[in-house]
Amino acid sequence: MARIAVIGPGALGCLFAGVLAAAGHDVGLVCRRAELAEQLAWEGVAVEREGVVRRARVWTCLAGQAVAPVEVVLVLVKSFDTESAAHAAAPLLGPDSVVVTLQNGLGNAERLAGVLGTGRVLAGVTSQGATLLSPGHVRHAGFGPSYVTEMEGGDGPRARRLAQLLSAAGLPTESAADLSALVWGKLVTNVAINPLTALTGLRNGQLLDSPHTASLVDELAREAATVAQALGVRLPFDDAAAYARRTAELTRANRSSMLQDVERQRRTEIDAISGVVVELAERLGVPVPANQVVYRLVKGVESRYFGPSAG
Numbered sequence: 402m403a404r405i406a407v408i409g410p411g412a413l414g415c416l417f418a419g420v421l422a423a424a425g426h427d428v429g430l431v432c433r434r435a436e437l438a439e440q441l442a443w444e445g446v447a448v449e450r451e452g453v454v455r456r457a458r459v460w461t462c463l464a465g466q467a468v469a470p471v472e473v474v475l476v477l478v479k480s481f482d483t484e485s486a487a488h489a490a491a492p493l494l495g496p497d498s499v500v501v502t503l504q505n506g507l508g509n510a511e512r513l514a515g516v517l518g519t520g521r522v523l524a525g526v527t528s529q530g531a532t533l534l535s536p537g538h539v540r541h542a543g544f545g546p547s548y549v550t551e552m553e554g555g556d557g558p559r560a561r562r563l564a565q566l567l568s569a570a571g572l573p574t575e576s577a578a579d580l581s582a583l584v585w586g587k588l589v590t591n592v593a594i595n596p597l598t599a600l601t602g603l604r605n606g607q608l609l610d611s612p613h614t615a616s617l618v619d620e621l622a623r624e625a626a627t628v629a630q631a632l633g634v635r636l637p638f639d640d641a642a643a644y645a646r647r648t649a650e651l652t653r654a655n656r657s658s659m660l661q662d663v664e665r666q667r668r669t670e671i672d673a674i675s676g677v678v679v680e681l682a683e684r685l686g687v688p689v690p691a692n693q694v695v696y697r698l699v700k701g702v703e704s705r706y707f708g709p710s711a712g
């Protein structure tokens with residue numbers, strides 16, 4: 402049994418916390434709001450899978466609060482909150498604790514390492530899909546794989562141990578050797594799926610059911626892969642469009658994180674997903690017309706609830 406803290410009580414945070422706690426680990430959720438921390442400590446986390454709800458007990462604490470050290474801190478906040486998550490992780494660490502990011506977007510591991518030091522950080526990606534139904538209650542609606550690697554490079558013993566722990570709990574995970582291949586591989590799928598679901602209201606798999614959205618999935622993924630290649634990244638697949646389609650299929654029933662954000666009128670991760678691709682493409686002189694359009698459209702959707710001058 403491991404003592405694990407999850408920072409970020411959103412859809413994926415509750416999924417990982419609930420599954421790990423149900424597997425017998427001592428799991429805590431780090432919250433920003435006292436009211437939510439109290440509710441989750443009282444009610445636990447409920448994970449719904451194919452109509453069956455499984456509730457698991459978790460402990461909670463507030464960001465910044467010191468508790469007995471944990472072995473693993475899982476960071477599952479939005480990419481724009483990574484730095485505050487790093488500060489929230491600091492008081493939870495003992496001499497051998499590791500901090501693991503499984504977030505979307507580029508640069509999260511580097512931001513954590515900037516506060517906590519490179520030696521503490523493991524980086525990873527997950528294609529698990531979760532929909533937050535209400536605070537602490539998630540639907541597990543996508544069953545993609547997860548990967549973890551040492552930030553300093555290589556498939557070290559800590560990454561292997563973590564992969565084993567997650568896999569044994571029911572979250573299939575492999576350790577991997579190349580951080581940039583991992584994060585770019587995931588970015589290519591997020592670029593292809595997230596903005597389109599946010600703009601259309603479709604679930605991930607439904608994007609493949611219309612030839613119009615399916616061909617856009619392909620275009621967005623291929624453009625992002627071209628940027629990765631121009632940067633010298635060795636992507637973990639040959640066919641970016643096929644890889645993005647496969648993730649959409651594996652997470653068919655899920656509402657992407659970006660769709661859930663626009664439905665709740667929250668800030669999306671569009672800057673860390675399409676925004677970085679557009680920016681790097683401009684710098685490298687690589688044309689990414691489809692990504693430019695969806696980037697601006699999602700910004701337009703955000704301006705509907707944040708006002709025209711936002712972001």
Ligand code: KPL
Pocket residue numbers: 505527528529530531543545590591594595605648652655656657658659
């Ligand atoms: O990462 C995801 C997200 O929604 O952010 C996928 C894998 C696309 C699952 O929905």
